[in-house]
Amino acid sequence: MPTPFPGMDPYLERASLWPDVHNGLIAAFRDYLAPLLRPRYFVSIEERTYLVNPDDLVFAGRADVAVVERWRSETGAVAVMEATDVVTVDVPLRDEVRETWLEVRSTDNQRVVTVLEILSPTNKRAGDGREQFLEKRLGIFSTRTHVVEIDLLRAGEPMPVFGWGGTSDYRILVSRGDRRPRAALHPFRVRQPIPTFALPLLRGDDEPLVNLGEVLHRLYERAGYDLRLDYRAPAEPPLAGADAAWADELLQAVGLR
Numbered sequence: 001m002p003t004p005f006p007g008m009d010p011y012l013e014r015a016s017l018w019p020d021v022h023n024g025l026i027a028a029f030r031d032y033l034a035p036l037l038r039p040r041y042f043v044s045i046e047e048r049t050y051l052v053n054p055d056d057l058v059f060a061g062r063a064d065v066a067v068v069e070r071w072r073s074e075t076g077a078v079a080v081m082e083a084t085d086v087v088t089v090d091v092p093l094r095d096e097v098r099e100t101w102l103e104v105r106s107t108d109n110q111r112v113v114t115v116l117e118i119l120s121p122t123n124k125r126a127g128d129g130r131e132q133f134l135e136k137r138l139g140i141f142s143t144r145t146h147v148v149e150i151d152l153l154r155a156g157e158p159m160p161v162f163g164w165g166g167t168s169d170y171r172i173l174v175s176r177g178d179r180r181p182r183a184a185l186h187p188f189r190v191r192q193p194i195p196t197f198a199l200p201l202l203r204g205d206d207e208p209l210v211n212l213g214e215v216l217h218r219l220y221e222r223a224g225y226d227l228r229l230d231y232r233a234p235a236e237p238p239l240a241g242a243d244a245a246w247a248d249e250l251l252q253a254v255g256l257r
Contacts, residue, residue: 001226003217004254007194008152008170010235010247012225015121018153020223022118026100028219029116033104033199036208041201042107047100048136099123106202114146114200124156134160144177146200150212154190155237161185172212176200190243231256 003009012021030043037043099122104114122129137159140147149159151171158171161183168187174197175183186195194213201207220226231251239247251257 001221003220003226004231004250004256005190005247007188007192007213008190008216009220009225009229010154010169010190010239011229011231012220013153013155014229014236017225017228018121021219021225022120023100024219024223025118025216026102028215028222029102029118032215033102033208033210037104037201039107040205041104041113044103044105045100046103047098049098104199104201112145113202114148115140116148116199117150119149119151119153119159121153121156124151124153124158126157130157141175141180146177147173147175148197148199149173149175152216170194172197174198174200178203190239191246 012018026045030045034043099120101118102116103112104116105111106113120129123133124130137147137149149172151158151173154169159173161173162181164185164187166187169189171188172186172195173183174186177200184197186197188195194216196209196211196213198207199210234244235247238244248257
């Protein structure tokens with residue numbers, strides 16, 4: 001069953017589901033781009049690891065755990081603990097969060113030509129994950145490598161840019177290494193189709209037009225996300241106002257409410 005939404009499906013943003021969506025979309029993008037770019041380029045999936053605090057994991061869809069062992073008497077009743085009783089607990093530790101991204105490399109010298117990022121919750125929430133991502137982002141911006149940054153999450157703080165004071169639900173940033181600090185920002189809302197964009201490559205090479213909406217919608221069907229989503233409940237985070245009314249009407253029209 002296809003997604004009922006014309007662009008980004010806001011129900012895919014659910015924290016517990018997003019890691020699956022993110023990794024699936026990265027792999028789908030690699031498979032989509034590789035035939036378009038060969039033999040001049042190849043596409044690789046790369047991985048980084050963040051050490052984050054437990055509070056960051058809740059937003060990322062992974063919960064930290066605190067365990068308290070309650071001593072029971074032989075009768076099964078909960079005993080009243082004295083001051084000398086020992087309680088077994090877990091202490092908070094920094095945990096690892098793994099994120100993937102794509103690199104388009106030239107086949108002649110394996111040089112990184114374009115980095116393609118799909119933002120995760122840890123990138124958009126204040127904390128170690130965001131700080132590390134922003135540091136890496138600035139490092140790439142100081143090179144001639146092209147950057148495509150895709151933000152399909154309404155929650156959290158968008159990546160910083162200058163020269164635009166508008167708001168949007170989602171956005172795609174295309175930053176060409178030979179044109180910085182100028183970059184092309186494609187903001188869009190939940191009611192709109194996902195905009196297409198040209199994938200920046202080496203000067204003189206044909207640049208394929210990337211249809212992110214097509215990639216996402218095909219992934220939705222292959223992964224069977226319709227079997228995992230409850231469209232009778234609010235999206236997470238919830239839609240508000242006119243967007244909520246629009247989504248309700250859309251879902252009723254296709255029999256999902």
